[in-house]
Amino acid sequence: MRAVLIDDHQLVLEGLGRVLQRQGMQVVGTFLDSAEACRFLRQSPVDFVVVDLRLGEMSGLQAVREVRSLLPRSRIAVLTSYDDPAAASEAVRAGATGFLLKTTLSSELGRQLREVADGNLVVDARVASAVFEPRRLLGDSELKTLALVAAGLTNREIGARLHLSHHTIKDHLTKAMRKLGTSTRAETVAKAVQQGLLERA
Known part of the structure; x- marks a missing residue:
C-alpha cells in the first residue's frame, strides 16, 4: 500500500514514516506543504494519505477536501495534537476516514492507522462522541x-x-x-x- 504524509514538522514526518513502514506500508512521499503534496498526488495517486490538521497556507481540512477530490477512493487520516470534537466532526464531513491524535502511543497509533488504511472509519475515543451518535x-x-x-x-x-x-x-x-x-x-x-x-x- 502506497502512502503520502503531510505535516509541517520534519520530525513528525520521519517518526510517522517509521510507524507506517512497521505496518507494511510504502511511504512514497513526505511533504511539509499540502499544496506541494496535492501537486504530487495529481501525478502519482496513492492509497493512503495522512495529513496534519494545522498546516501553512492550506489548512488540513482544505487538504482533506482536495485529496478527496483528487483521489475519491483513497483513505485519509487526519493526525493532530488537538483533541477537538468539533474538528473531528468537520474532518469526517470533509472526507477523512480517520481522526487520530499525536499523543497516542506509537504502537496504538500504528494499529489505528492500519485500520484506516484497511478501509475502516477510526476516530479517537476522546473525540468520537462528536462524530458518532x-x-x-x-x-x-x-x-x-x-x-x-x-x-x-x-x-x-x-x-x-x-x-x-x-x-x-x-x-x-x-x-x-x-x-x-x-x-x-x-x-x-x-x-x-x-x-x-x-x-x-
Whole structure:
C-alpha cells in the first residue's frame, strides 16, 4: 500500500514514516506543504494519505477536501495534537476516514492507522462522541456483551449465552473499552449506562 504524509514538522514526518513502514506500508512521499503534496498526488495517486490538521497556507481540512477530490477512493487520516470534537466532526464531513491524535502511543497509533488504511472509519475515543451518535458508537455484539457484563456474567457465561467463545467476548469488551476510552469492565459498564447505551441492548 502506497502512502503520502503531510505535516509541517520534519520530525513528525520521519517518526510517522517509521510507524507506517512497521505496518507494511510504502511511504512514497513526505511533504511539509499540502499544496506541494496535492501537486504530487495529481501525478502519482496513492492509497493512503495522512495529513496534519494545522498546516501553512492550506489548512488540513482544505487538504482533506482536495485529496478527496483528487483521489475519491483513497483513505485519509487526519493526525493532530488537538483533541477537538468539533474538528473531528468537520474532518469526517470533509472526507477523512480517520481522526487520530499525536499523543497516542506509537504502537496504538500504528494499529489505528492500519485500520484506516484497511478501509475502516477510526476516530479517537476522546473525540468520537462528536462524530458518532451514542447508539452508533458500539456495535450490536459489543452492546449485547456489555449488557450481560452489567448483569454480572463472566466472559465464559456470556460466551455460552451468546454461543460465542470467551476469546470473542474478550475481543468485544476490548473494542468497547477502546471506543469508550475506558480501561476496566466496571468503568466501561458505568460509562455505557451513563450514556444510555444499554437501554435497548
